[in-house]
């Protein structure tokens with residue numbers, strides 16, 4: 004499929020109008036990619052905040068501090084190299100989550116109790 | 124399943140406001156469009172640090188210096204969030220940076236204009252960040268998940284940028300005659316380039332708008348531009364300054380401000396690389412990259428050495 008997109012916006016100027024040259028030489032390589040998780044305050048879970056490149060774990064934490072906690076967004080940082088994260092496959096979402104769909108008895112609202120029963 | 128089936132499932136998701144995530148199936152053109160747009164956006168944040176960085180050492184007070192430093196640092200972070208979002212579409216950071224340095228990738232033309240006086244820093248915050256925010260608020264609802272999340276984070280940080288710019292101009296507008304003149308001069312020079320940030324007019328587009336259908340964008344260039352004009356035309360009254368457009372006038376029927384025509388020739392000249400600072404900006408980026416090479420290599424060598432030490436212990 005080949006859809007020509009003629010309309011463009013701020014931050015979206017097509018290459019053919021750009022007048023640039025294309026002699027990009029691939030020099031160097033990226034530092035490893037890390038995923039960053041931030042605990043916003045004591046008592047809460049760490050939550051995925053984003054990712055960044057860093058040479059090692061310590062640099063990843065220092066960089067994460069600089070980009071993700073400049074306004075006191077966090078009290079604790081976890082970093083893990085992205086390659087160690089295994090993600091479920093969205094194409095298998097059907098098989099994975101379908102078994103949970105028809106088990107309404109897992110929800111408290113499934114049970115009808117007399118009005119006199121309080122605090123349950 | 125055929126490609127048509129995948130396309131239908133994909134479009135149904137978009138129509139139902141379900142976000143697209145990196146591992147989901149998506150049409151090639153959707154991936155390409157997002158990749159181009161997000162990486163251009165990232166480059167804009169990074170190159171955008173240059174015109175403002177120009178005044179960090181010359182800010183008129185310690186307070187203004189600290190504010191400007193914090194703003195420029197935010198922009199570096201915005202670049203990072205966006206590069207990360209673009210990387211999820213399958214292009215490496217290195218490739219994107221190479222494309223910027225070779226001139227293949229574009230960034231917003233607004234950053235090819237010079238910051239000549241201190242008042243320009245206020246005008247950039249108010250008008251340039253102001254125009255960017257208009258676009259970015261819309262993009263918090265864009266259909267590609269990582270882009271939308273980056274935008275939410277960015278928008279939270281942006282509002283200080285616009286406010287500090289306006290406040291800085293407000294101080295000048297209440298100052299001496301020289302200060303007021305400097306304020307007006309900066310507004311005169313930044314107004315039209317800021318309007319150009321929204322891109323070509325909607326009528327320039329003859330094809331159906333795929334970006335709208337895919338909900339990458341939700342408002343047209345002219346809609347956003349009008350929204351911006353309506354906002355600024357009111358705010359400038361508080362500064363007691365004037366926008367450099369004699370066609371600017373409230374239209375009671377439309378309930379919007381009418382305004383004059385943009386110089387589209389200038390617009391395309393700057394896009395094509397003939398703006399006042401195109402060369403200077405790219406040279407500065409390349410220089411920073413080349414001179415930082417030994418630091419990047421040293422960091423890798425140090426990380427490897429530490430790893431060996433840990434293994435030996």
Ligand SMILES: [Fe+2]
Pocket residue numbers: 168197198201277281
């Ligand atoms: Fe920004």
Ligand SMILES: [Fe+2]
Pocket residue numbers: 198252281284
């Ligand atoms: Fe900003």
